[in-house]
Amino acid sequence: MIVGVPKEIKNKENRVSMVVAGVRALTQAGHKVLVQAGAGIGAGISDQEYAAAGATIIDTAKDVFAKADMIVKVKEPLPEEYELLREGQILYTYLHLAAEERLTKALLERKIVGIAYETIQPADMSLPLLAPMSAVAGRMATQIGATYLQKDHGGKGMLLGGVTGVARANVTILGGGVVGVNAAKMAVGLGAKVTILDVNVDRLEYLNDIFGNSIHTLYSNNEQIERSVIESDLVISAILVPGAKAPKLVTRQMVSRMQPGGVIIDVAVDQGGAVETCRPTSHEHPTYSVDNIIHYAVPNMPGAVPRTSTYALTNVTLKYALMLANLGWKEAVSKDQALFKGVNLSHGKLTYRAVADDLGLPYEALKI
Numbered sequence: 001m002i003v004g005v006p007k008e009i010k011n012k013e014n015r016v017s018m019v020v021a022g023v024r025a026l027t028q029a030g031h032k033v034l035v036q037a038g039a040g041i042g043a044g045i046s047d048q049e050y051a052a053a054g055a056t057i058i059d060t061a062k063d064v065f066a067k068a069d070m071i072v073k074v075k076e077p078l079p080e081e082y083e084l085l086r087e088g089q090i091l092y093t094y095l096h097l098a099a100e101e102r103l104t105k106a107l108l109e110r111k112i113v114g115i116a117y118e119t120i121q122p123a124d125m126s127l128p129l130l131a132p133m134s135a136v137a138g139r140m141a142t143q144i145g146a147t148y149l150q151k152d153h154g155g156k157g158m159l160l161g162g163v164t165g166v167a168r169a170n171v172t173i174l175g176g177g178v179v180g181v182n183a184a185k186m187a188v189g190l191g192a193k194v195t196i197l198d199v200n201v202d203r204l205e206y207l208n209d210i211f212g213n214s215i216h217t218l219y220s221n222n223e224q225i226e227r228s229v230i231e232s233d234l235v236i237s238a239i240l241v242p243g244a245k246a247p248k249l250v251t252r253q254m255v256s257r258m259q260p261g262g263v264i265i266d267v268a269v270d271q272g273g274a275v276e277t278c279r280p281t282s283h284e285h286p287t288y289s290v291d292n293i294i295h296y297a298v299p300n301m302p303g304a305v306p307r308t309s310t311y312a313l314t315n316v317t318l319k320y321a322l323m324l325a326n327l328g329w330k331e332a333v334s335k336d337q338a339l340f341k342g343v344n345l346s347h348g349k350l351t352y353r354a355v356a357d358d359l360g361l362p363y364e365a366l367k368i
Contacts, residue, residue: 001325002032004068006061007039010075012283014042014306015313017072017093020053022318027054031325034058034068043310065089070329072321074313075300076103087111088347090329092321094118094133095344096299098245098358099272105361107345113329114345117317119243119352122338127242129320129342131178132312134267136302138182138238141265144301145171145234146190148263148287148294155294156261158233161191168193169233174225174249174274176203176217179238179267181210187234188214195228220249229254237266237274243344244354245272252276252290260292270299272358334368 003026005018016039023033035055037047047057058064065071065084073093077085079102085091087110095116097104107114117129127134142160149169151157162168171187173180176198187194188211197220198204204217218224229235229250235258239246246268255264255277266278273279277290278297283304287296302309320339323332333340344352349364356363 001069001328002034002067003321003325004064004071005033005035005039005055006064006071006073006081007036008042008074008303009061009078009081010300010303013075013300013303015074015303015310016040016043016045016306017074017314017317018321019043019311019314020045020049022314022321023050023053023055025318025322026325029322029326032056034064036061036064040310043306045310070321070324072317074303074310076100077107079106082106082110085110085112088113090115090324092117092317092324094270096270097344097352097355098243099270101359101361104345104350104355104359108348108350111348112345113343113347115320115324115329115339115342116243116344116352117342119344120320120338120342121242127240128338129313129316130240132316133302133309134178134240135182136305136309136312137267138179138236139186140301140305141179141183141236141238141267142171142186142190142234144296145236145263145265148296149233149261151261153294154261154287154289155263156233156259160187160234170231171195171234171236172197172228172232173236173238174220175238175240175268176200176207177238177240179240180236181207183236183238183267184211184215192234195232197224197228225249226254230257232258233262235262235264235275237264237268237278239268239274240271242354243352245358246274248274248276250275250277255293256291258291258293261294263294263296266295266297267301269297273297330368333366340366
Protein backbone atom coordinates (compact mmCIF):
# COMPACT_ATOMS: atom_id res chain seq x y z
CA MET A 1 0.00 0.00 0.00
CA ILE A 2 1.10 3.59 -0.62
CA VAL A 3 0.73 5.63 2.57
CA GLY A 4 0.69 9.43 2.38
CA VAL A 5 1.73 11.82 5.15
CA PRO A 6 0.82 15.42 4.22
CA LYS A 7 1.85 18.51 6.15
CA GLU A 8 -0.87 19.72 8.52
CA ILE A 9 -2.33 23.10 7.54
CA LYS A 10 -4.70 23.91 10.41
CA ASN A 11 -3.75 27.14 12.22
CA LYS A 12 -0.50 26.64 14.18
CA GLU A 13 -0.82 22.86 13.86
CA ASN A 14 2.75 21.63 14.15
CA ARG A 15 2.08 17.96 14.82
CA VAL A 16 2.73 15.35 12.17
CA SER A 17 0.95 12.02 11.77
CA MET A 18 4.00 9.80 11.37
CA VAL A 19 7.32 9.63 13.19
CA VAL A 20 10.50 8.09 11.82
CA ALA A 21 9.82 4.77 13.57
CA GLY A 22 6.43 4.59 11.86
CA VAL A 23 7.95 5.13 8.43
CA ARG A 24 10.50 2.43 9.13
CA ALA A 25 7.85 -0.04 10.33
CA LEU A 26 5.69 0.51 7.25
CA THR A 27 8.54 0.33 4.75
CA GLN A 28 9.94 -2.81 6.37
CA ALA A 29 6.49 -4.34 5.98
CA GLY A 30 6.72 -3.71 2.25
CA HIS A 31 4.73 -0.49 1.96
CA LYS A 32 5.71 2.82 0.37
CA VAL A 33 5.50 5.97 2.49
CA LEU A 34 5.22 9.40 0.91
CA VAL A 35 5.99 12.31 3.22
CA GLN A 36 5.37 15.89 2.16
CA ALA A 37 8.45 18.04 2.41
CA GLY A 38 8.58 19.83 5.74
CA ALA A 39 5.74 17.81 7.28
CA GLY A 40 7.70 16.98 10.41
CA ILE A 41 9.62 20.22 10.95
CA GLY A 42 7.23 21.55 13.59
CA ALA A 43 7.71 18.38 15.65
CA GLY A 44 11.48 18.42 15.20
CA ILE A 45 11.67 15.72 12.51
CA SER A 46 13.62 16.53 9.34
CA ASP A 47 13.03 15.33 5.79
CA GLN A 48 16.47 13.71 5.93
CA GLU A 49 15.43 11.58 8.92
CA TYR A 50 12.31 10.42 7.11
CA ALA A 51 14.28 9.63 3.96
CA ALA A 52 16.85 7.64 5.92
CA ALA A 53 14.00 5.52 7.31
CA GLY A 54 12.79 4.73 3.80
CA ALA A 55 10.27 7.48 3.02
CA THR A 56 9.97 9.24 -0.30
CA ILE A 57 9.86 13.01 0.14
CA ILE A 58 7.20 14.68 -2.01
CA ASP A 59 7.12 18.43 -2.62
CA THR A 60 3.37 19.11 -2.55
CA ALA A 61 0.29 17.93 -0.72
CA LYS A 62 -1.46 17.58 -4.08
CA ASP A 63 1.04 14.94 -5.17
CA VAL A 64 0.87 13.12 -1.83
CA PHE A 65 -2.93 12.89 -2.00
CA ALA A 66 -2.86 11.92 -5.69
CA LYS A 67 -0.49 8.99 -5.22
CA ALA A 68 -1.46 7.58 -1.82
CA ASP A 69 -3.96 4.78 -1.15
CA MET A 70 -4.22 5.85 2.50
CA ILE A 71 -3.79 9.36 3.88
CA VAL A 72 -2.66 9.49 7.50
CA LYS A 73 -3.23 12.87 9.18
CA VAL A 74 -3.56 14.43 12.59
CA LYS A 75 -6.49 16.78 12.02
CA GLU A 76 -9.53 16.74 9.77
CA PRO A 77 -9.15 18.00 6.19
CA LEU A 78 -9.73 21.71 5.65
CA PRO A 79 -11.77 22.97 2.66
CA GLU A 80 -8.68 23.41 0.48
CA GLU A 81 -7.94 19.70 0.95
CA TYR A 82 -11.41 18.37 0.11
CA GLU A 83 -10.80 18.25 -3.63
CA LEU A 84 -7.55 16.35 -3.14
CA LEU A 85 -9.39 13.31 -1.78
CA ARG A 86 -10.68 10.69 -4.18
CA GLU A 87 -13.25 7.91 -4.12
CA GLY A 88 -12.19 4.82 -2.18
CA GLN A 89 -9.18 6.52 -0.60
CA ILE A 90 -8.65 5.77 3.10
CA LEU A 91 -8.48 8.81 5.38
CA TYR A 92 -7.13 7.89 8.81
CA THR A 93 -7.17 10.85 11.21
CA TYR A 94 -9.14 12.74 13.87
CA LEU A 95 -12.43 13.68 12.19
CA HIS A 96 -14.81 14.96 14.93
CA LEU A 97 -17.65 14.98 12.40
CA ALA A 98 -20.56 15.53 14.81
CA ALA A 99 -19.78 19.25 15.01
CA GLU A 100 -18.84 19.65 11.33
CA GLU A 101 -21.73 19.25 8.91
CA ARG A 102 -19.89 20.90 6.01
CA LEU A 103 -16.90 18.59 6.41
CA THR A 104 -19.10 15.53 6.74
CA LYS A 105 -21.04 16.32 3.57
CA ALA A 106 -17.83 17.06 1.67
CA LEU A 107 -16.31 13.72 2.66
CA LEU A 108 -19.53 11.90 1.79
CA GLU A 109 -19.43 13.52 -1.65
CA ARG A 110 -15.83 12.41 -2.13
CA LYS A 111 -16.86 8.83 -1.22
CA ILE A 112 -13.76 8.21 0.85
CA VAL A 113 -13.34 5.68 3.66
CA GLY A 114 -13.09 7.83 6.78
CA ILE A 115 -11.57 6.16 9.83
CA ALA A 116 -11.68 8.41 12.89
CA TYR A 117 -9.10 8.09 15.65
CA GLU A 118 -11.61 9.30 18.21
CA THR A 119 -14.14 6.48 17.71
CA ILE A 120 -11.80 3.48 17.60
CA GLN A 121 -13.02 1.66 20.69
CA PRO A 122 -12.04 -1.76 22.12
CA ALA A 123 -14.39 -3.96 24.13
CA ASP A 124 -13.38 -2.24 27.37
CA MET A 125 -15.01 0.96 25.99
CA SER A 126 -11.76 2.92 26.22
CA LEU A 127 -10.71 5.35 23.48
CA PRO A 128 -7.01 4.56 23.07
CA LEU A 129 -6.32 6.93 20.18
CA LEU A 130 -8.06 9.82 21.90
CA ALA A 131 -6.54 9.26 25.35
CA PRO A 132 -3.01 10.62 24.79
CA MET A 133 -4.24 13.87 23.25
CA SER A 134 -6.87 14.16 25.99
CA ALA A 135 -4.08 13.85 28.54
CA VAL A 136 -2.09 16.58 26.81
CA ALA A 137 -5.14 18.86 26.48
CA GLY A 138 -6.11 18.32 30.11
CA ARG A 139 -2.67 19.27 31.39
CA MET A 140 -2.50 22.22 29.02
CA ALA A 141 -5.94 23.44 30.12
CA THR A 142 -4.76 24.07 33.65
CA GLN A 143 -1.54 25.73 32.49
CA ILE A 144 -3.43 27.96 30.08
CA GLY A 145 -6.09 28.77 32.65
CA ALA A 146 -3.43 29.79 35.16
CA THR A 147 -1.85 32.08 32.57
CA TYR A 148 -5.09 33.82 31.60
CA LEU A 149 -6.01 34.38 35.24
CA GLN A 150 -3.02 36.73 35.36
CA LYS A 151 -3.93 40.42 35.15
CA ASP A 152 -1.54 40.99 32.23
CA HIS A 153 -3.62 38.48 30.25
CA GLY A 154 -6.95 40.03 31.18
CA GLY A 155 -7.76 37.84 34.16
CA LYS A 156 -8.65 38.76 37.71
CA GLY A 157 -5.02 38.63 38.81
CA MET A 158 -5.00 35.37 40.76
CA LEU A 159 -2.38 32.73 41.41
CA LEU A 160 -4.02 29.31 41.26
CA GLY A 161 -2.48 28.13 44.50
CA GLY A 162 -2.54 31.47 46.28
CA VAL A 163 0.11 31.96 48.99
CA THR A 164 0.11 31.71 52.77
CA GLY A 165 -2.80 33.69 54.16
CA VAL A 166 -4.42 34.24 50.74
CA ALA A 167 -7.27 32.21 49.26
CA ARG A 168 -6.56 29.69 46.51
CA ALA A 169 -8.35 29.85 43.16
CA ASN A 170 -11.49 27.76 42.68
CA VAL A 171 -11.17 25.41 39.71
CA THR A 172 -14.22 23.50 38.44
CA ILE A 173 -13.69 20.60 36.05
CA LEU A 174 -16.72 19.26 34.19
CA GLY A 175 -16.07 15.60 33.43
CA GLY A 176 -13.87 13.10 35.22
CA GLY A 177 -12.40 11.29 32.22
CA VAL A 178 -8.87 11.50 30.85
CA VAL A 179 -9.01 15.25 30.25
CA GLY A 180 -10.52 15.92 33.65
CA VAL A 181 -8.08 13.74 35.56
CA ASN A 182 -5.06 15.33 33.90
CA ALA A 183 -6.42 18.84 34.40
CA ALA A 184 -7.01 17.99 38.06
CA LYS A 185 -3.48 16.61 38.51
CA MET A 186 -2.04 19.90 37.30
CA ALA A 187 -4.46 22.06 39.29
CA VAL A 188 -3.90 20.12 42.50
CA GLY A 189 -0.17 20.28 41.92
CA LEU A 190 -0.38 24.06 41.65
CA GLY A 191 -2.34 24.23 44.88
CA ALA A 192 -5.79 25.18 43.58
CA LYS A 193 -9.10 24.26 45.19
CA VAL A 194 -10.46 21.68 42.73
CA THR A 195 -14.00 20.40 42.15
CA ILE A 196 -14.77 17.66 39.61
CA LEU A 197 -18.32 16.93 38.43
CA ASP A 198 -19.39 13.75 36.64
CA VAL A 199 -22.57 11.72 36.14
CA ASN A 200 -20.82 8.40 36.78
CA VAL A 201 -20.85 7.67 40.52
CA ASP A 202 -18.30 4.87 40.11
CA ARG A 203 -15.99 7.34 38.42
CA LEU A 204 -16.44 9.82 41.24
CA GLU A 205 -15.54 7.09 43.74
CA TYR A 206 -12.42 6.33 41.73
CA LEU A 207 -11.46 10.02 41.69
CA ASN A 208 -11.94 10.21 45.44
CA ASP A 209 -9.68 7.17 45.84
CA ILE A 210 -6.83 8.57 43.75
CA PHE A 211 -7.03 12.22 44.84
CA GLY A 212 -8.33 11.83 48.38
CA ASN A 213 -9.09 15.09 50.15
CA SER A 214 -7.14 17.15 47.62
CA ILE A 215 -10.27 17.47 45.45
CA HIS A 216 -14.01 17.76 45.95
CA THR A 217 -16.33 15.58 43.83
CA LEU A 218 -19.93 16.35 42.95
CA TYR A 219 -22.60 14.47 41.04
CA SER A 220 -23.20 16.46 37.87
CA ASN A 221 -26.65 17.99 37.51
CA ASN A 222 -27.83 21.44 36.52
CA GLU A 223 -27.99 22.77 40.09
CA GLN A 224 -24.51 21.55 41.02
CA ILE A 225 -23.02 22.80 37.75
CA GLU A 226 -24.59 26.24 38.18
CA ARG A 227 -23.36 26.67 41.74
CA SER A 228 -19.86 25.45 40.94
CA VAL A 229 -19.46 27.55 37.79
CA ILE A 230 -20.65 30.75 39.47
CA GLU A 231 -18.18 30.27 42.33
CA SER A 232 -15.25 29.38 40.05
CA ASP A 233 -12.26 31.39 38.96
CA LEU A 234 -11.40 28.80 36.31
CA VAL A 235 -13.82 26.40 34.60
CA ILE A 236 -12.47 23.54 32.47
CA SER A 237 -14.99 21.74 30.26
CA ALA A 238 -13.82 18.15 29.78
CA ILE A 239 -17.04 16.56 28.54
CA LEU A 240 -16.96 13.66 26.10
CA VAL A 241 -19.72 11.64 24.45
CA PRO A 242 -17.81 9.36 22.03
CA GLY A 243 -18.33 10.49 18.46
CA ALA A 244 -21.25 12.78 19.36
CA LYS A 245 -21.73 16.46 20.11
CA ALA A 246 -21.00 17.54 23.64
CA PRO A 247 -24.13 18.56 25.59
CA LYS A 248 -24.46 22.24 26.49
CA LEU A 249 -24.02 22.16 30.26
CA VAL A 250 -22.86 25.70 31.01
CA THR A 251 -25.40 28.33 30.00
CA ARG A 252 -24.92 31.98 29.11
CA GLN A 253 -26.74 32.89 32.33
CA MET A 254 -24.22 30.90 34.40
CA VAL A 255 -21.32 32.61 32.65
CA SER A 256 -22.82 36.05 33.27
CA ARG A 257 -22.86 35.37 37.02
CA MET A 258 -19.16 34.51 37.26
CA GLN A 259 -16.89 37.19 38.69
CA PRO A 260 -15.24 39.40 36.03
CA GLY A 261 -11.81 38.18 34.98
CA GLY A 262 -12.69 34.50 35.34
CA VAL A 263 -11.56 32.01 32.71
CA ILE A 264 -13.30 29.20 30.81
CA ILE A 265 -11.33 26.57 28.89
CA ASP A 266 -13.58 24.41 26.70
CA VAL A 267 -11.58 21.32 25.76
CA ALA A 268 -14.80 19.85 24.31
CA VAL A 269 -15.00 22.52 21.60
CA ASP A 270 -13.84 20.10 18.88
CA GLN A 271 -17.08 18.21 19.53
CA GLY A 272 -19.22 21.35 19.60
CA GLY A 273 -18.37 22.49 23.13
CA ALA A 274 -20.19 22.13 26.43
CA VAL A 275 -20.33 25.87 27.15
CA GLU A 276 -23.10 27.85 25.46
CA THR A 277 -20.91 30.92 24.99
CA CYS A 278 -17.97 29.03 23.47
CA ARG A 279 -17.06 29.01 19.79
CA PRO A 280 -13.91 27.58 18.17
CA THR A 281 -10.86 29.84 18.22
CA SER A 282 -7.28 29.30 17.03
CA HIS A 283 -3.78 29.35 18.41
CA GLU A 284 -3.29 32.65 16.60
CA HIS A 285 -6.34 34.24 18.25
CA PRO A 286 -7.10 31.87 21.15
CA THR A 287 -9.40 33.92 23.37
CA TYR A 288 -12.35 36.28 23.45
CA SER A 289 -14.48 37.72 26.22
CA VAL A 290 -18.16 37.30 27.03
CA ASP A 291 -19.56 39.16 30.04
CA ASN A 292 -15.97 39.91 31.12
CA ILE A 293 -15.15 36.19 31.24
CA ILE A 294 -12.19 35.04 29.15
CA HIS A 295 -13.03 32.11 26.86
CA TYR A 296 -10.31 29.85 25.44
CA ALA A 297 -11.62 27.32 22.89
CA VAL A 298 -8.85 26.13 20.58
CA PRO A 299 -9.87 22.80 18.97
CA ASN A 300 -6.29 21.61 18.42
CA MET A 301 -4.75 22.50 21.77
CA PRO A 302 -2.05 19.78 21.62
CA GLY A 303 -0.72 21.38 18.42
CA ALA A 304 1.01 23.94 20.63
CA VAL A 305 3.25 21.22 22.10
CA PRO A 306 3.91 19.24 18.91
CA ARG A 307 6.99 17.37 20.02
CA THR A 308 5.22 15.78 22.99
CA SER A 309 1.92 15.39 21.15
CA THR A 310 3.29 13.85 17.97
CA TYR A 311 5.11 11.07 19.75
CA ALA A 312 2.24 10.43 22.18
CA LEU A 313 -0.23 10.21 19.29
CA THR A 314 1.82 8.03 16.97
CA ASN A 315 2.53 5.61 19.82
CA VAL A 316 -1.12 4.56 19.53
CA THR A 317 -2.02 5.21 15.87
CA LEU A 318 0.76 3.17 14.24
CA LYS A 319 -0.71 -0.19 15.30
CA TYR A 320 -3.87 0.43 13.28
CA ALA A 321 -2.04 2.10 10.38
CA LEU A 322 -0.01 -1.08 9.97
CA MET A 323 -3.12 -3.21 10.20
CA LEU A 324 -4.89 -1.16 7.53
CA ALA A 325 -1.86 -1.22 5.24
CA ASN A 326 -1.11 -4.92 5.71
CA LEU A 327 -4.65 -6.23 5.36
CA GLY A 328 -6.53 -3.53 3.47
CA TRP A 329 -9.28 -1.64 5.27
CA LYS A 330 -12.07 -4.18 4.72
CA GLU A 331 -10.21 -7.16 6.11
CA ALA A 332 -8.67 -5.06 8.90
CA VAL A 333 -12.01 -3.79 10.23
CA SER A 334 -13.65 -7.19 9.86
CA LYS A 335 -10.95 -8.69 12.09
CA ASP A 336 -10.82 -5.93 14.69
CA GLN A 337 -13.99 -4.63 16.31
CA ALA A 338 -12.25 -1.59 17.76
CA LEU A 339 -11.17 -0.54 14.27
CA PHE A 340 -14.64 -1.37 12.92
CA LYS A 341 -16.06 1.32 15.23
CA GLY A 342 -13.58 3.78 13.78
CA VAL A 343 -15.20 3.73 10.34
CA ASN A 344 -17.38 6.85 10.22
CA LEU A 345 -17.74 7.06 6.44
CA SER A 346 -17.64 4.53 3.63
CA HIS A 347 -18.17 5.24 -0.07
CA GLY A 348 -20.75 7.98 0.41
CA LYS A 349 -22.46 6.40 3.43
CA LEU A 350 -22.43 7.72 6.99
CA THR A 351 -21.69 4.66 9.11
CA TYR A 352 -21.41 6.07 12.64
CA ARG A 353 -24.83 6.50 14.22
CA ALA A 354 -24.01 9.25 16.73
CA VAL A 355 -22.69 11.50 13.96
CA ALA A 356 -25.73 10.84 11.78
CA ASP A 357 -28.11 11.56 14.66
CA ASP A 358 -26.37 14.80 15.63
CA LEU A 359 -26.28 16.10 12.06
CA GLY A 360 -29.72 14.81 11.05
CA LEU A 361 -28.24 12.82 8.17
CA PRO A 362 -29.08 9.27 7.02
CA TYR A 363 -27.24 6.48 8.81
CA GLU A 364 -26.33 3.17 7.21
CA ALA A 365 -24.68 0.35 9.13
CA LEU A 366 -21.26 -0.56 7.78
CA LYS A 367 -21.31 -3.58 5.50
CA ILE A 368 -18.04 -5.28 4.61
